[in-house]
Amino acid sequence: MDTVAVAEATPDKPQPWSELGLREEEYDSIREILGRRPTGAELAMYSVMWSEHCSYKSSKVHLKKFGDLPQETPLGKTLAGIGENAGVIDIGQGYAVTFKVESHNHPSYVEPYQGAATGVGGIVRDILAMGARPIAVMDPLRFGPLDALDTRRVMPGIVAGVGGYGNCLGLPNIGGEVVFDDTYVGNPLVNALCVGVLRHEDLHLAFASGVGNKVVLYGARTGGDGIGGVSVLASETFDADGPAKRPSVQVGDPFMEKLLIECTLELFRAQVVNGIQDLGGAGLSCATSELASAGDGGMHVELDTVPLRDSTLSPEEILMSESQERMMAVVEPHHLDAFMAICAKWDVEAVVVGEVTDGDNLVIDWHGQTVVDVPPRSVAHDGPTYDRPYARPEWQDALQADGAEQLARPASGDELRDQVVAVVTSPNLADKSWVTDQYDRYVQGNTVLAQPEDAGVIRIDDETNLGVAVSTDCNGRFAKLDPYVGAQLALAESYRNVGVTGALPLAVTDCLNFGSPENPDVMWQFEQATHGLKDACEVLGIPVTGGNVSFYNQTGETPILPTPVVGILGVIDDVRTRITQGFVAEGSHVLVLGETRDELSGSSWADVVHGHLGGRPPIVDLEAERALANLMVEAAKTGVVEAAHDLSDGGLAVALAEATFRHGVGVTVDLDDPFLDLFSESAARAMVVVAEGRHDEFVSLAEKHGVELASVGRTGGDVIEVAGQFSVPVAELKAAWQATIPAVLGAHVA
Incomplete structure (x- = not known):
């Protein structure tokens, strides 16, 4: 029988x-x-x-x-979407690109190296199954505090696993994130993204x-x-x-x-x-x-x-x-x-x-x-489907009422300087070379931009220089304060990062990392986040082509910060026109695009200086995000911009620092409200650098696109100077910025 x-x-x-x-x-x-x-x-x-x-x-x-959601992208059509191994979108010239992000969180806690390595291997095979050649990977990572014993156990193995597997495959690692927070102790997040390229006729289901x-x-x-x-x-x-x-x-x-x-x-x-x-x-x-x-x-x-x-x-x-x-x-x-x-x-x-x-x-x-x-x-x-109960947490109102407005602001230029140094050198904003130096970012010879740039850019066609830009982002602090708005801010930042390189954002993939779905608080966060993403994509006119959900990310009764990681892929007609983030010459104009508001709740300043999380996250203005991206796409084609950097975590303070670190060129800025202008994390903003002779041309271009701007300073010298407040040598700040992670984990030995 x-x-x-x-x-x-x-x-x-x-x-x-x-x-x-x-x-x-x-x-x-x-x-x-x-x-x-x-x-x-x-x-x-x-x-x-x-x-x-x-x-x-x-x-x-x-x-x-x-x-x-409509399956049309701003450029063309979606060739394969949700339900397939990976999303596939038309990028023109007969090419299509497939991309997807997935999680390998719990395996990476149990066995950090193999958990992370096989996470990369799995997402690469998803891309391969569509008929595409994998061409790049990215790795959004989350860990407990940098100095936690748990972090020192899992982080080296996870980074080595991501790098070891990707490097052996000969795939460049062009971007990602490394974020530290208490809630990830015992539950690191290892999200892996892969991008592949194919001709339209090569698509296979x-x-x-x-x-x-x-x-x-x-x-x-x-x-x-x-x-x-x-x-x-x-x-x-x-x-x-x-x-x-x-x-x-x-x-x-x-x-x-x-x-x-x-x-x-x-x-x-x-x-x-x-x-x-x-x-x-x-x-x-x-x-x-x-x-x-x-x-x-x-x-x-x-x-x-x-x-x-x-x-x-x-x-x-x-x-x-x-x-x-x-x-x-x-x-x-x-x-x-x-x-x-x-x-x-x-x-x-x-x-x-x-x-x-x-x-x-x-x-x-x-x-x-x-x-x-x-x-x-x-x-x-046809497996089970659960419409699990969800409800706005009882603690949400009190959390949102506890805004950053109450926090003490610097009383002097020296205090402001100390706070800038503290934010720039904090683990979440410090140099990530300890991680990225373990990755081969330029293998295959088609990497145009990689970490620490705002987005990774890969050349698709050697003759026409057609390329794609990809970014992943999520601020879990914002998502905790308001998961609907926080998810939209993750999408907006990723969209902006692609846009400031000069690429037109086309499509979304996401990796939604949350705690236990059996907790109504968590399910409310999840429902709000998905609702926010859907509404934002509708406004921006871009489809979600696929992704991943990772639940049960918590240790005991403590869930992680809601972490809806959003990946955006955009297309750039000629990668030679891409915009980088570093200051390259003296005497250029430094401009801030977009409106800077008193928005410090959930900010890096509130976190680093005061250890505070409360209030409401920054306002989302998706039309302003679209206008900013369209402006930068046109600016890239005309070559009017020397450098650009999105304004997000750490605000203008971090953007100025990172731009000076690239080539050692300093900057002097004269700000109406030095504290707020440096640390605000208002969305839909970017810092742009324009040469003296092209300033008026760029101002006219910004007016055409309806993007507000303010001229805040000039590049040059070897210090970062905030007029009337303080100055700090670029080399001194860069050395401190570079030292944060190696000081805890030790120098990486290749």
């Missing part, structure tokens, strides 16, 4: 559904779908595919709103259709590492005392992934595949069920044929394993020999593990017995 028949004959046999993370009502639902109790292998599949990480069961009711077509598993062998992996690890509250949710973290092999990339791209070029699916979260359970569900028939798989690194693995473990560097392809029989030959050429193991059938179910056999016989859609798409 085969396993399915045994399940039918023993309906009352106890099963470990709770240990696998399923709720009783979910287990009952599986029994109802199947008309019997599940087999052990079926239970394993449903448990990983219905996990929070894979099924989005607590978030999909809120994510549906993104599907209502993953589905299994065509009865008799072969299902081929290729890449690394399946092992016991990552059984349940991120699908389970990321789907429940992280309890330091409980081993139940700590399965092994996957182990990455970037050299195998490099072979897999080249092999897959050649398979696409040879047109010998109907569709390819990467094996990420939920491994074979995900790949088989999603391919079958997206196809027009069933699928039959012989699990015995799966190449193993560990011959003792049970069928349940094989189905749950999240071993890395694996892909699954659907191949027509007459293309099979050519497919296998290409895999052999790249020394990539490939095995036919099944075929597309004319049935309705996904059927998996093991040692001659049927261990899985399920409707694939019930596994891949």
Whole structure:
């Protein structure tokens, strides 16, 4: 009697559904779908595919709103959007770009190096599965306080993992963030973004259709590492005392992934595949069920044929394993020999593990017995949906009432100087070279801008110099004060960072990191953040092309700051016109674009100088953000701007400092309200530098776009001087800025 028949004959046999993370009502639902109790292998599949990480069961009711957004970008159309492995947008000249950001938070806490490394590997395969060549990565990171023991344990390994995997793949790391906050102790955030490029005709979507077509598993062998992996690890509250949710973290092999990339791209070029699916979260359970569900028939798989690194693995473990560097392809029989030959050429193991059938179910056999016989859609798409309760927290009003207006402001020029130095050299705003020097930012030779610039810029076409700019941003302090506005400010800052380089913002990907969805306070934050993002995208006319939700980011009862990381991708017609942030010449005009208001609640000044978080975040003006970006796009084309820097964390004080650090050129500014002008974090603003002879031309351009500006100073000398207040030598401030992170973590040794 085969396993399915045994399940039918023993309906009352106890099963470990709770240990696998399923709720009783979910287990009952599986029994109802199947008309019997599940087999052990079926239970394993449903448990990983219905996990929070894979099924989005607590978030999909809120994510549906993104599907209502227009799918047209300011430049063209979205070729693939939400629901695919990654979003794909038209950037002109027959090119398309695919990009997506995902989380690998909990695995990176358990095993920092491998958790971060396999996060990079997974997002790269998502991009690859669309038919695109991966060309760059980015890494938004969050840690506890710089001097916390937890940070000193996880940060070096995470940074080494991101760098080690990306460097071995030969992918430049062009941007990201490193943010420190108390709430990330015990729960670092490791978000990974990848960008890929393809011609329109090379786009591939993953589905299994065509009865008799072969299902081929290729890449690394399946092992016991990552059984349940991120699908389970990321789907429940992280309890330091409980081993139940700590399965092994996957182990990455970037050299195998490099072979897999080249092999897959050649398979696409040879047109010998109907569709390819990467094996990420939920491994074979995900790949088989999603391919079958997206196809027009069933699928039959012989699990015995799966190449193993560990011959003792049970069928349940094989189905749950999240071993890395694996892909699954659907191949027509007459293309099979050519497919296998290409895999052999790249020394990539490939095995036919099944075929597309004319049935309705996904059927998996093991040692001659049927261990899985399920409707694939019930596994891949029709999992539980929870409309979890949410309510505005009782503490929100008191938090917003406690604004920064009450905080003591500097009483003298010397005090103002000390506060500028403190903010500029604080961990969140200090030099991040300790991190970025471990990344290869210029491999492949197409990196035009990378850290510490406002956005990363990559050349797409060598002849026309077409390129793209990408930025990721989120200020969790703002999101805590008001998650609706905070999410919009994250979008606005990322949009602005792309715009100030001279690139036109086109599309959004997001990684929404929050605490437990079972907490109504957290679900209110999530609902507000998604609502804010949707409304902002509607105003700006840009689509959300995909992303990721990461819940259960908390230690004990303390959730992280709500951290909706927003990635923006823009296009620049000629990368040679891109605008950099450093002062390059003496005697140039320094201008501030946009309106500076008394907006210090949630600011870096309030945090660093007073340890304060309260009040309301800055006002969002999306029309002003659009006007500023359009101005900078036109300014880049005319070459009127020497340098530009967005104004955000740390305000003008940090922008001036970072601009002087690049080439050692100082600046003198004369400010109406030195304190407010230096530290305000009002949105829709940028600092722009224009040569003497082109000042009037830029002023006219700003008037054309309706962007307010103020002339605040001139570049030159070797100090930062605020007239009537203080001066500080550029070299002295830069040395202190560079010393902050190495002083705690030690000098990085390559």
